[in-house]
Amino acid sequence: MTDAIRSRDERGDLELIDAWRAGDERAATLLVSRHAPAVARFVVSCGEREEVDELVQDTFVRAFGALDGFRADSSLRTWLFTIARRLLLDRRRADRRRRDRVQIDEADAVTEVDALDGVVAGETERRIGQAMARLSPKQREVFTLRVTEGLTYKDIADVVGTTEGAARVHYHNAVQTIKEFLDD
Amino acid sequence: MTECPNREIRDLLPELLHGALDGATRSRVEAHVAECVSCREELALLRQVQALAPRVRVDVARIVSALPAPELARWRAWSSHAWQIAAAVVFMAAGGTLVARQMRRAPDADRTRPAVVASTYDSAVGGTATGDVELSVGYDYSELTDAQLQALLKDVEHMSAVPMAEPDASVPAVTVTNGGV
Structure with a gap:
């Protein structure tokens, strides 16, 4: 809106x-x-x-x-x-x-496509795009809903059909994966 | 990036990003972020990801024009319920008819219900008859357990063609007429 x-x-x-x-x-x-x-x-x-x-x-x-x-x-x-x-x-x-x-x-x-291809511009953005492409489909869904849309773990669990705990784990694993990729 | 061990604060970073924290919590998280390099870097990363969100143009007018009219939506919802109710009524009617038929048949069925009266055979004591028992063969055997069925088969194997006891008068015995039962 x-x-x-x-x-x-x-x-x-x-x-x-x-x-x-x-x-x-x-x-x-x-x-x-x-x-x-x-x-x-x-x-x-x-x-x-x-x-x-x-x-x-x-x-x-x-x-x-x-x-x-x-x-x-x-x-x-x-x-x-x-x-x-x-x-x-x-x-x-x-x-x-x-x-x-x-x-x-x-x-x-x-x-398994790059979730941000065609949108990225600079080197950092390209690297983040590549990092996100390494996420599992579920991790990417959870990470996107959490970071881009600001949903709570409860709402994310409802959307992707999982538990709040599992959504939390997917989120932190996604953050970890992206950080590790960017640190390489 | 070194990871901050404070998982609670890290969990709240997306809420901080979206301005979804109440005043006190926001102050607490911001104070932590100001001191913690790891959380500052993580928050910066989340900001970059948020900024990279795809921007998709949406044709609102086209979507709105495709929506069902409120009355139509209500009718669709109602008709969906109506089908469920109709299905339930048909199911109940069919069930009732079936029960009624069974009840009409039941008295006749009871009169012709076959029964076999035999002695139980105690294999453990070498085939000694230990007493009389009624073995109803007809409508209830499907409810027997495997063990009960095995016992029943054993009994049948050792059963004499001539009943060793008088049949229970309350249960009609098997009658054979002209080769039929």
Whole structure:
């Protein structure tokens, strides 16, 4: 969400959801503006390069079609990340089936691409990009959600389907791996 | 980079980065970071990673135009529940019909329930008949354990064709008529 939009409407997500249900289409625009960039960042950080727009759109369509199932136990953004990740995994499974790949392993779902390729500029940034490329898919997801999106371990656990403790371990292992790479 | 042993503070660095700490905790973490080279370097690294986050342009209008209308979303949710309710009703109705049929059949079934009365055979004492027992063969044998079934088979093997005791009058005995049971 841009700061300009945020400053115009500080209503919480739940209020906006209620407003949308009552027929306020502007509430939907505010919700999408608020969360779509983060969802897109997450999707790209997971290594997705193609049809990011479609995936983000599908995430919102799926979420708005099932808002009655949103229990607000976690934040709307966390829920959106969870849906986006699920769609991403589904898409990759479908791609693999198309390629006649038999083994489907969720742990390999996030591709081993450089999460920051095409974005890095200087030497330091390039090195950080290379370091992140060395992370396991799960470590990269956890690290991105923690550092880039600022999610708590509990929310991260909900998104990636693990425990808070495991998320904490993935995060610290990721930091360690990046530091070791940069120190070499 | 040397690693700071204070894991609690290191755990809070992303929150410090995102300004998500309350006043007291923030002061505590900032004071530690000011003294700790390792945490300062780690925080700097996290800042660089955050700054490198991919910037993706999102077409908000396109996404919003693809969203279901609130009424449609509500109908979809309702219809989803409605299907579940309908499925439950059909399931219960089918189950009820089945139970009703079983209950109608039950009296007849009881009248024709076969029973075999035999003596238990105590193999441990060399094949001595130790007493009478009813062995019902019909509806309950599926509930027997393997050990019970083995015992039953042993008993059957040693069973005489002629009952050694009077059958229990309350349980209809097996009757053979014209080669059928």
